[in-house]
Amino acid sequence: MTHRFCAALLAVLTAAPAIAADPPATPAAVVAQAPAAAWRAIPADALLVMTIEGGKRVVIQLAPAFSPRHVANIQALARAHWWDGTSINRVQDNYVVQWGDATEKKSMPPGLTATSPLDYAVPLANRRLQVTPLPYADPYAPTTGYVGGWPVAMDGTSAWLPHCYGYVGVGRNLSPDAGTGAELYAVIGQAPRQLDRNIAVVGRVIDGMANLSSLPRGSGELGFYTAQEHQVPILSIRLASDLPDAERPRFQEMDVASRSFADYLRLRANRKDDFYDRPAGGVDLCNAPVPVRAAP
Template sequence: MHLARCLPLLALALALAAPAQAAETRHPTPKEVLDASPLADWREPVPENTFYIELPTGRVVVELAPGFAPAHVENMRKLAREHWYDGTAVVRVQDNYVTQWGMPEETPRPMKTAKDKLAPEFTVPGGVASLPFTPLPDPDAFAPEVGISDIFPAARDRQTGEAWMTHCYGIVGVGRDMAVDSGSGAELYTVIGHSPRALDRVITVVGRVLWGMEHLTALPRGTGNLGFYEKPEQRTPIKSVTLAADVPAAAREKIHVLSGQSASYGQWLEARRQRQDDFFIRPAGHIDLCNALPPVRRIPG
């Protein structure tokens, strides 16, 4: 047969084969990965590292990260157990940036055994060797390498050996003044907007909001400089902060978070990079760190 006549037939054959080939290479959706994941790939928040922050609208669950900031986390445990946080308030909500809470400046409160100043824990020296880490396959604009350490977004530098937690939506950091040793964990904030990664290694980062983020993002924005509230009545009171370890097991929040070192997380990550849900007509083939945080779910039953 003449070549010119063969080409249309070849094109038709390839077109007919394309759907079958696409079906063979179809990636599962993120939901399909999570639905098929074994229970062993999930874990409950560690009670000794988990804060329950009670606001008028509901509970916020924060898991702390002693692997990244051990001194600050220990200080925060003391503040919680001594009820220092009870009666503090949300003092600042800056749109597309942070919600911040602590003791208003005009009503200082002395501490008992906790310290009011700590040396900064901006990075973990030797963290490359000591911390678990699942690297992301895509490049990052702020660090040589990024990935997930347990359930937290992290970065590291193999040349210096340092690792650090990064600023993503829902990550909790320690407020400080200009002096680097002016933070203690008494004043905290969480990211409520686009990830301010320029703050990485500038502020001590201590944890991640796992549940109840809506209670911190839906608050009225402050009208003062940097989103601070200008009048006391604008602030949202914090009724109490309690460690989950000090709450009866039956009364603890029934949530699971996917381990960043599990096989299911690796599959979920790739499903997010190559999304083929019906809505995603063009897979990105790429994911940034702050879109790769291990998911959280209610415990079945």
């Protein structure tokens, strides 16, 4: 009887359908499954909402901790509605989209702060930054990592934001001019990291990037639109904190100190799933962006 029972049990077990294996881990799966505790709300006064021709919207997250003077100017310009009626004037392929006052004659609102090349990086003296390190070599900085939701490059004395895809910088004339923040651009091509510490980086596009990257390229020098081409009108630029509550966008960024971000970063560098046969064994600062999502 015992032998018959064992044989019957073996037949049942071998006939039973196999239990499905866990799906391969991917960075996207880690982001999708991250718990609520792994996300941090982005303050409304750090969100710049740009509406361009056709009612298309672009949302920019500002980085006051890394570019305080320029960001303060940008917030003042937004509150003064300074950009209303200006335009996108330059679209250079694999480089930038740039906007502001094409005439360069529009009066500035009072109270803007003077800036200088010293504002391109923040000094590390007397600062204790909570850094999530990126343990891979970077050709543009001795060390890199993540601080407060931002990718950061460092050299032991200062820290700065990199020129990654979608990042927003301040247009300027020749040094020592550092720009006021009235002329802005977004990177729409391969990360031009050679610009790091040569121009102020003030934030990143977190929504509506396709509304910039899909614009027709300018045929003028450096991608500027010529007189015969259409400069895309800017209808308005507002801080989210100045919008009615029902119109206010809400976004969250992943906490770079969370377990979810550690898993995400590991998989960005060492992806091995159904598609990837050969893990890279590393990742650069611009290819491991901090995940951002619309607030649930």
